[in-house]
Amino acid sequence: MSKPIIAIVGRPNVGKSTLFNALAGEKISIVKDTPGVTRDRIYADVTWLNYQFTLIDTGGIEPDSGDLLLSHMRGQAEIAMETADVIIFLTDVRQGLVDADYQVADMLRRSGKPIVLAVNKVDNYEKFVLDTYEFYNLGLGTPFPVSANSKIGFGDLLDEVLVHCNPQDADEKEDERPRVAIIGKPNAGKSSLINKLLGEDRLIVSDIAGTTRDAIDTTVKRNGKEYVFIDTAGLRKKARVKEDIERYSVIRTVAAVERCDVAILVIDAEEGITEQDAKIAGIAHERGKGMIIAVNKWDLIEKNDKTIYKFTNQVREVLSYMSYAELVFISAKTGQRLPKIFDVLDMVIENHALRVQTGVLNEILTEAVAMKQPPSDKGKRLKLYYITQVSVKPPTFVVFINDRQLMHFSYTRYLENQIRNTFGFRGTPIHIIARERKER
Template identity: 35%
Template sequence: MKREFRFGLCCKDTESLDAFRFHWGPEIEGETVYEGYLFRRHANRIQCFRPLFIKFTEMPVPRVAIVGRPNVGKSSLFNWIARRRLAIVDDYEGVTRDRMTTLIEAGDRFFELIDTGGMGVEDADNLTADVRHQIEMALSVADVIVLVVDVQAGVMPLDEEVSERLRTIERPVILVANKSDQGHQDALADDFQRLGRGRLVCVSTTQNRNRDELIELIVDRLPEQTDDEDTDAPEMKIAIVGRRNVGKSTFVNSLSEDDRMIVSEVPGTTRDSVDVLFEMDDQKFMAIDTPGLRKRKSQRTDLEYYGMHRAQRSVRRADVVLVFFDAAETVSKVDKQLMGYVMENHKPCIFVINKWDQYHGKVPTDRWVHYIRAQFPTLAYSPIAFITGQTGKNVKTLLNHATMLYKQARERVSTGVLNRVIRAAIDAHPPAMYQNRRPKIFYATQVATEPPTIVLMCTEPKAFTNDYKRYLINVLRDHLPYGEVPIKLYLHRRHRSGDEEESGGKHR
């Protein structure tokens, strides 16, 4: 078992660096646990935390952190090992800010791979301290460290600074000489031996050189395997989407009870879609934080273009989508485009009105409810939640509601129950005449879940108008356990000898 400390803020919030040295003695960079207290350095100020309680948890899977100076190919290496395009890769430095993580399976071992920002980078949006804090957090939890250097650039002064920083960490280090695209370039990597950090291996992510050798080195240096390693998949994946600065990353930090994401007033702080695992009520969940979206004509860089596609992919991966709005701002065209994409993928969603503490008692919730319903009339079935992500108010209630939606989307109804509901709907409101005949529905059946998918066998799919299909969907939603999730409805003409099968569908 592993002891997990939860730290709360001390009564004495901060003190000067000189005062800290006088009272406590040790030098710190980033975060340091000393004599049972957690100290966090911000420039020339020290913030002190004390443990509120100790929680015993299962041993997590081993963690492997990828570090190095900017533009040596850390994110490319991360994607290459994972065999998926997870992290954004671009030519200029400072692209990666938050920690990216993914679970890697290597034979009978698992480990969590962590991508980090460049050490020594000066962020253009004055987020250098936040990026450095994310790197330090990755180093503090890593069981193995992968130090990445650039063979083609040679040993740089910043490489030596990074290596010097790692000397204080007593964990295995693997020195990865990246961009060694040809075998003859391996000799250039010998210069990096003077860094004196770990076993050297030459790789190339573009030419797919020596991946298996690198994986083997990592696995050999992992801690001994225990039966307590937790590799279970999360119960539910939740995508958090919305415009810039609506509080998505703050909400994720509240869920994880950790500074997992960089939070600032700078628009576009989050660039990647980041998976964050957390537990609540002994259940495992995955929150997917996404970049804030903006109008396509306002996208000025490749990063914003990639961020939009990462957000769309996160919607496709998710089981439930939380669409965030700022309580102080009106619905925009970007919000409507985003909701259109959620509807195209038939994902259960919740409208989340964040920062509600600013208006609690001043603006009635009914006003926002009516406003949302007017802006998104086809999503009248989707619930609306009012939360404050910074304080965690109503966050647990929101998560419980998301879990309910996930269960609804996985419900399956028997053919008998389904046909009784459809028959009652037809009796109450028969379909209109079509070519002097009234169309018939012979029977209904559910063929899939997530979303619930219903097929109606009928005489002529074209005979049923869109209004009547919407009527049937609403009846299904009212009488079956699909009250708050999208429903797919297909109408098929019953196959007869010599006839080709026709179909018509309605998705809501």
């Protein structure tokens, strides 16, 4: 089930990033073993009480002049309205209510999305509480006083946010159809691919980056099976600056990946695999989604017997942290090898939801330990007692051991490889969690 997405919107300098960082805590540092995934601090996974959600900071580039300010705010509001389940609208008690706040409030209100109004910089409740009442004038309900700096007032704010998060869970449980997100850089050919799979031009496609108008979920039927394709194709409007485009496409990708089971990363064969591709792939990897890499525009590449081999090695090198990803070489324009996508997709969907019996897992564990001795440190050796699968999507295993300090990353990877050697699990990440159990 996907986690709700919460976006923070507000004028420059009201403290959006401070609030974002305070709520996200220290969880933002990325796993060490994922090279090439640098994380702009745009999104973070947050746990509050027992709830998990994805937080998005729509901030971005601050405009200098007044008229740019509104178009910039409109861009922020649009991206929030389009991707978020709940919007936190952040204002500033020190600056008071300003015209731009009213205009943003109007934009947000029209979205029909739940909006929680937060008034920042209330470091001293007694001193500023009366000033927060002024924000009732925005017509967005109760203003919640917070201080992002001093981390005050978060409880009430997040409780209110979560009130609005739960209804969508009910609808989502019923739809059992596999959900597939098509992700990738602007202009890698995502829309052409969906159009070709649909067999009709449902999305507006042109050769200018960032021209697709809407992100629409599309149902594709093939051999009696239904798939829901989530398109992250373009941007609503042309962002003025490259950083804007990248930032928005990252937010878009996070929103789509959050809702999918399998992601198809479309890469432009002519450009080769880039840093931006690695960044986008990392979003899906972190969230444990099934992964297919579709190398598009393959018809435009001059080939000899080594071309595919060289390209495969290049992709594997840049995306070394997701060696499980399946690779297909296609042309969305000519339709070359597109049927193969569905075969690979079916396999990845199946592997992503695969359950392995505990008995079999423990046989593999015993054998793995016999073949390669667990590491030891200062005379103490790692002992592995028992392994069991606790969930699917992605397949997640808990292994009980005597001392977590001894469970090196390399041994975890070795266990993962042993499990993969037996069951394949092609196209899906698998997670192994180590739990300590004291020796009896």
